[in-house]
Amino acid sequence: MPDSLVVNDSIVRLVKGDITDLEIESFVYYARHDLQLGSGFGTAITQRGGSAIQEELAGHGELPTTQVVISGAGNLKARSIIHAVGPRFQEEDLTAKLRATVLNCLTAAEQKGLKQIAFPAMGAGFYGVSLETSAEVTLQAVRDYLAGDTDIEEVVICLLDNREYAPFRKKLTESQMATPRA
Numbered sequence: 218m219p220d221s222l223v224v225n226d227s228i229v230r231l232v233k234g235d236i237t238d239l240e241i242e243s244f245v246y247y248a249r250h251d252l253q254l255g256s257g258f259g260t261a262i263t264q265r266g267g268s269a270i271q272e273e274l275a276g277h278g279e280l281p282t283t284q285v286v287i288s289g290a291g292n293l294k295a296r297s298i299i300h301a302v303g304p305r306f307q308e309e310d311l312t313a314k315l316r317a318t319v320l321n322c323l324t325a326a327e328q329k330g331l332k333q334i335a336f337p338a339m340g341a342g343f344y345g346v347s348l349e350t351s352a353e354v355t356l357q358a359v360r361d362y363l364a365g366d367t368d369i370e371e372v373v374i375c376l377l378d379n380r381e382y383a384p385f386r387k388k389l390t391e392s393q394m395a396t397p398r399a
Contacts, residue, residue: 222392224363229356229372231385236337236375237261240294243287244335244375245322247344248300250279252286257343262298266291274300282308283317285325299325299334305344312354315340319358327369335373338381348381352388360392 221230236244237258246262249255252274254263262270273288280286285301299322304314319339326334339355340346359372376382 220386220389222360222389224360225367227363227367227370227372229359229363229374229389231374231376231382231389233376233378233382235261235377236335237265237293237295239335239373239375241335241373242295242331242333243290243297243299243326243329244295245299245301245337245339247337247340248280248302250281250302252277252280252300252302258337262291262293266293266298270298283314283321285318285321287325287329295335297329297331301339303340303344304346305340307345311346312350315346315350315354316358319355320362323359323362323367323369323372327367330368332368332370333373334369334371335375338374338376338385341381348384349388352384356385356388356392 221228254271270288270291277286280302282302282304285299288298290296290298301318301322303318304311338351341348341351374385
């Protein structure tokens with residue numbers, strides 16, 4: 218598959234679509250510090266998943282940048298949502314913080330016993346992370362994590378449209394070329 222990468226026994230693949238409509242164990246939502254489901258995908262999560270998701274988040278308080286919390290997914294097709302508070306708006310150490318956020322998502326999924334996780338274009342769009350940075354950092358962090366000892370079987374990067382898809386596909390292709398063949 219040209220839009221996928223195998224790392225150990227795990228697969229990373231790119232898909233186009235709405236992350237809130239995926240049939241997957243868990244997906245990542247790039248959350249606000251106060252864990253309030255805002256506009257965009259937050260609205261889709263609330264409308265499709267129901268108010269129980271926001272109610273569950275109310276007990277967590279604010280989270281610092283790079284931290285994550287897992288909630289149920291209400292009426293969505295996914296079983297759970299990983300709410301990840303990533304860096305935003307060109308803040309200091311953005312790349313390192315974005316990497317830590319991605320790794321914390323994978324670690325939380327692993328601790329919860331999840332085998333599948335989907336990521337959006339982390340921080341791109343409203344929070345000001347460039348698509349190129351999002352693609353490079355997300356794919357490298359996922360690849361590094363899966364190269365270790367993990368039970369995660371599949372990581373999906375779910376991208377809305379061709380504008381988001383293109384930089385991720387470019388970085389994934391570069392990763393394939395840099396991966397030694399057995």
